[in-house]
Amino acid sequence: MISNKTLLSVGKFDLKLQHLLVIGILSLSFSISFLVRSQAADYGWELNEFDPFFNYRATQYIVDNGITAYFDWNDDHSWYPHGRDISQTSQVALHMIAAYTYWIFGGGMDLYDFTILFPVIFGSLSVIVIFALVRVIGGTTAGLFSALFFSVSLPIILRGTIGWFKSEPLGLFLGILATYFFLSGINSKNKKISIIKLIIAGITVPLAISAWGGSQFFIIPLGVFFLTLPFLRSDHKFIIWAIPLFTSVVIITSLAFERVTTFIFGLGGIVLIFPTIFLIVCIFIQHKSSEIKKTRNGLLFLAIILIFIMFIFIINSSTHFLPLPSFRYLNAIYPLLTTTNPLTDSVSEHATTNIQQSFFFHSILMIFAALGIWLLLRNNQIKNSIYLKNDMISFSLIIGLFGIYISSAFIRLELFASLSLIILSSLGLSLLVKEIFNSTERKNFKNSLFKYSFLLGIIILLLIPLSFPTNSNWITLAKTPPTILNGGSIYHVSTNDWTESMDWIKNNTPKDAVIASWWDYGYWISTLGERATINDNSTLVDHIIKNVAQMFSSSPEDGWKMLQDMQADYIVVFVSGERLNIDYNEQPLYILQGGGDESKKSWFMHIAGVPLAQYLESDGITGTNYFWNNTLLGKMFPFTVIGYLNLQTNQESETYQPGFIPIYVKDIKYPSDSNGPLKLVHASPSFNGEKGQPLIGVFVYQVNKDFVSLK
Structure with a gap:
């Protein structure tokens, strides 16, 4: 074939046309992935979402103070006044690898800019x-298909766009890399090479888990795969030491990471350790059994x-002699598990995936x-089919089915379904294409x-989700503004509302x-505002978050007392909506339901444990008169309802009715010269925006230490 034509010979290596084809397709896949992930840069050059700001600050700490100081760091800007043990509660590998790659490849670039590019590079x-x-x-053909699919996979891209300096891009990279070295190691005919690859795989697994807790996923299919090896592999003398070697390196390496150690010596470790023990004992049993009975005895x-x-597992459910992972990890293992914790439910990425989302x-x-x-x-039954080893078929099916199963728990885990489907799809297309193109039928024009035509049909099918619908396909949906x-x-x-407000806090x-706010904004305040926060996005201490929710839900006087107990000096709220194109008596009119605290207040009430009907109307969103007049949060929103409107019928009402939305005018209840519990000391620019413009309102209140309650 022309693809085997030698283009250049260097020593014993022959550069062939097929090598250039592989390099070309991988380069194309990398470029596509890089460009799709980078679309958000059109909105601005910033870190995206919330956690990346903490990860940037942690990486900056390593760059400025060194590795040793990092492991001794108790962050006094988090969870004031308790602080946070960073190495015990963070993605250590992410911070360390980012710092080392910055030292090596930074080339004088600002670290903030480097961390914006970091996820795009590792994701690509x-x-x-x-x-x-x-x-x-x-x-190779299956591998090339997988690279192309991976480059445009929406669930994977959404968790690794430009500025997404979170765990997933690096964790997924390391998890796949570890799996590659493991499978390559047990398939290598050179035992010395096998040892090296298995050791690298064993080291990379804890690194992946330390970088991203979700990388624990890779442990599950590996553990199940171990159970199949005594029945699928005949080289028992090899796997009886190769698998324990891998598992031992994983355990030893895990000791270097506090968070990973908890996983390995908990229920998660059972998934890896017990199958390894089973493999050793099962091989011994099969060795002692007759040829006829060895499979039966093994089973x-x-x-x-x-x-x-x-x-x-049953005993541990009541005694807890083995440490349990957090609910989100248990829910990933058992998607039907439900939670009564509204804090877990309030996180949007913990929402359960529905059929429509999965299909899209x-x-x-x-x-x-x-x-x-x-x-x-049916691979072995297909004439002229490419030969796949039984153990590789087994692993493909195991990782494929487990990925699909686990992804049903949370929408953020859809990237595992994507990974599984990419592997299975690539193998399926490779087998199908080779079966058709290797056909022994007489070659003629019709054939x-x-x-x-078949190949063109496949390409068209693959291009459909990349192109349609025009404004919501796999490519366009990857372009969203940095949060x-x-x-x-x-x-x-x-x-610039949030960045300007954080600058104001930093300089004024x-x-x-000490700054209080809903936990969503903690990392922004501690990183950009450089001030201590009561709670943040790590959600480490549930009762503190509940306390903040109760403070917002309390009366202004009781809320002020709670702020005093928290030792808070300022408090931040975020209101999002839109200024209408018309005014009322020269007053701007607003609709407030854009995803700020005005939209999150129902979760505040859930978490605070207060009766929702007292605070919210029947739609579960609109605040009642009690909310506006008797809660600190209601008083902090610098708006007042002047009426209600049905957008479908244009009917107006002075009171709430189902199907109507509230219309607001500006009303600052606690101005800067207020004698009340709070004083509004800063409002972000869009509070004074033009007609028809979105409101991204950040409001900073100073806690009035001299307030005297009338109660």
Whole structure:
């Protein structure tokens, strides 16, 4: 074939046309991934979302103070006055790798700019490691398909756009890399190479988990895969030391990370350690059994082990002798598990995925993945099919099915469904394409036309989700403003409200000032405002967040007392909405329901544990008169309801009716010269915006220490 033509020879290596093809497709995949992930830069050059600001500050701490100081760091800007043990509660590997790569490749670049690019680079480099992983499983063609699919996968891209300096891009990169080294290690014919690869894999797994807790996902299919190896592999003398070597390196490396150690020596570690023990004992049993009975005896032992593990889980549910992971990890393992904790429910990325979302995220990949499963199961029966080892088929099915299963828990875990579908789809398409193009039928024009028409049809099918619908396809939906520029509101705008307000706090409040707010904004305040916060996005202490919610829900006098107990000097609220194109008696009119605290207040009430009907109307969103007149949060919103409007019928009402929305005018209840519990000392620019403009309103109140309650 022309693809095997040698272009250049260097020593024993021959550069062939197929090598250039591989390099070209990988370069194309990297470029596509980089460009799609970078679209948000059109709105502004900023970190995106909330956690990246803390990760940037933690990385900056390493760059300024060194690794040793980082491991001794108790952050007094978090969870005031308790502080936060950073190395015990953070993504240590993310911070360390970011700092080291900055030292090596930063080249004088500002660290903030470097961390904005960091997720795009590692996310795009992941196309290469997914190629390497799938290539080990099913060959080069399958690997190239996987790289292309990975480069445009919406769930994966959404968790790794420019500025997304969070855990997922690096964690996913390391998790795939670890899986590649493991599979490559157990497939290598050179035992010395196998040892090196298995050790690298064992080191990379804890790094992946330390960078992102979600990388624990890779442990599950590996553990289940271990259970199958005594039945699928005949080289028992090799795997009886190779698998324990990998597991031992994982455990030893985990000791270097406080968070990972808890996982390895808890229920999570059972998924890896027990299958390793099973593998050793099962091979010993099979070795002692006759040829006829060795499979039966192995399966009986497997059944006993599974029953034993179930027994441990049942006992642990009441005794807790093994530490349990947090609810979100338990929910990922058992998606039907429900929570009564409104704090967990209030996080948007913890929402359960529905059928419509899953189909939109994966669409055509679902079809090709189903095809892949079918072809894998009958691979050995297909004439002229590419040969896949039984253990690689087993691993593909295990990781595929587990990824789909786990992704049903949270919408943020859809990237695992995407990863699984990419692997299965790539293998399925590779098998199908090779079956058609390797057909032994007589080559003629009609046969060639069919083959290339088939290939064109596949390309068209894959292009559909990339192009349609025009304004909400896989490409366009990856372009959203950095959260700091629109406050996470529903408006796709770029404003300086939050950055300007954080600058104001930094330059106009005492350096030892303590700022209260809803936990969403804690990282922004501590990083950009450089002030201590009561709570933040790590959500480490539930009762403090509940206390803040109760403060907002309390009367102004009681809320002020709670702020005093918290030792807060200032308090921040965020209001999002839109100024209408008409005024009323020369007063601007507003609709407030854009994703700020005015939209989150129902969760404040849930978490505070107060009766919702007292605070909210029947729609669960609109505040009651009691909310506006008798809560600190209601008084902090510098607006007052003047009436209600039905947008469908244009009917007006002085009181709330179902189907009507409130219309607001400005009304600052606590001005800067107020004698009340608070004083409004700063309002962000869009509070005075033009007609028809979105409101991204950040309001900073000073706690009036001299306030005297009338109660």
